[in-house]
Amino acid sequence: MKTFNLTSLIRPNVNRLKPYSSARDEFQGSASVYLDANENPYPSAYNRYPDPHQVSLKKTVSQIKHVPIDQIFLGNGSDEPIDLLIRAFCEPGIDNVVIPQPTYGMYTVSAEINQVDIKAPRLTAEFDLDLKTLENTWDDKSKLIFLCSPNNPSGNLLSAEKIKSVLRSFQGLVVVDEAYIDFTESAGFVPMLSEFPNLVILQTLSKAWGLAAIRLGMCFAHADIVAVLNKIKPPYNINILTQRVAEEALGQEERKNKWVAELIQERKKLAAELSKLPLVKKVYPSDANFLLVQVNDAKKIYHALVHTGIIVRDRSQVVLCENCLRITVGTVTENNLLIQALAQL
Numbered sequence: 001m002k003t004f005n006l007t008s009l010i011r012p013n014v015n016r017l018k019p020y021s022s023a024r025d026e027f028q029g030s031a032s033v034y035l036d037a038n039e040n041p042y043p044s045a046y047n048r049y050p051d052p053h054q055v056s057l058k059k060t061v062s063q064i065k066h067v068p069i070d071q072i073f074l075g076n077g078s079d080e081p082i083d084l085l086i087r088a089f090c091e092p093g094i095d096n097v098v099i100p101q102p103t104y105g106m107y108t109v110s111a112e113i114n115q116v117d118i119k120a121p122r123l124t125a126e127f128d129l130d131l132k133t134l135e136n137t138w139d140d141k142s143k144l145i146f147l148c149s150p151n152n153p154s155g156n157l158l159s160a161e162k163i164k165s166v167l168r169s170f171q172g173l174v175v176v177d178e179a180y181i182d183f184t185e186s187a188g189f190v191p192m193l194s195e196f197p198n199l200v201i202l203q204t205l206s207k208a209w210g211l212a213a214i215r216l217g218m219c220f221a222h223a224d225i226v227a228v229l230n231k232i233k234p235p236y237n238i239n240i241l242t243q244r245v246a247e248e249a250l251g252q253e254e255r256k257n258k259w260v261a262e263l264i265q266e267r268k269k270l271a272a273e274l275s276k277l278p279l280v281k282k283v284y285p286s287d288a289n290f291l292l293v294q295v296n297d298a299k300k301i302y303h304a305l306v307h308t309g310i311i312v313r314d315r316s317q318v319v320l321c322e323n324c325l326r327i328t329v330g331t332v333t334e335n336n337l338l339i340q341a342l343a344q345l
């Protein structure tokens, strides 16, 4: 059993950093005259800086997710906490991150932008974790491991037992990206936050909640980890339009649940229809709002679909995804158009 020491994981310069203190940090509360932030005093509806700590929105998130406010970090999409985690914990040219493949591409891109080495072991042929390979892959310079569950592009949940085993044996932070968690029966890892001091969970409003355009990513972790992210984030990283729209949408959880139920039903139907087509070799099981589908000739089918005005994602160049297309579950009409187009090829 390893011992976990957060302070020793943080980059020394981040540890030493005195964070930027905004006008809204230095005076909180309400006053009648604000002459402290060089804002334009004439009301345009948007002339004041937004709350840098998004307290009102975090209260709403807290109620829905049952996570205390000091364990919530909000980002400009999930992409922002991914980047901030790498920047807070990984010394360029020295530390590394572990990214089992195939998975979401942003972890690799963010690590490369920050000049942080990547260790890229493979998932099993069923796209689950291979614990032995993992333990042989990480070393004492490994600061983060990115686990995506349900995984993109394969669609499956990783084994929860194996993730827990990684949480117990890895000395760094375990980032579990649950962008697609609403499409599963699984409660995910949020209920286990208090059990694991090195657990970081990413969720987003971009998928089930239908708000990809407003860019709101949610990160749940021990309050000490959230404090590190708050220390290095841009002061006003969530704009007021996003804060307002997100709060309003989170108040309509039934709408999200209805969409999710419909998409899951459509996912089942689409999987069954696709399996009947001769050009389809395999439809992988999915806990997400997309299907990974192995076909006889991915490139050819991708271009034929483009020709009919239907765009899917060609994942055939990705490891373990030979001749695979990733197909997002659409509306009933869209899915029918896809099946018709494929039947005619």
Ligand SMILES: *Cc1c(COP(=O)(O)O)cnc(C)c1O
Binding pocket: 076, 077, 078, 079, 080, 104, 148, 152, 177, 179, 203, 204, 205, 206, 207, 212, 215, 216, 217
């Ligand atoms: C779509 C997706 C996200 C969402 O990213 P945002 O920046 O929040 O839009 C995060 N992780 C994975 C694995 C995804 O597929």
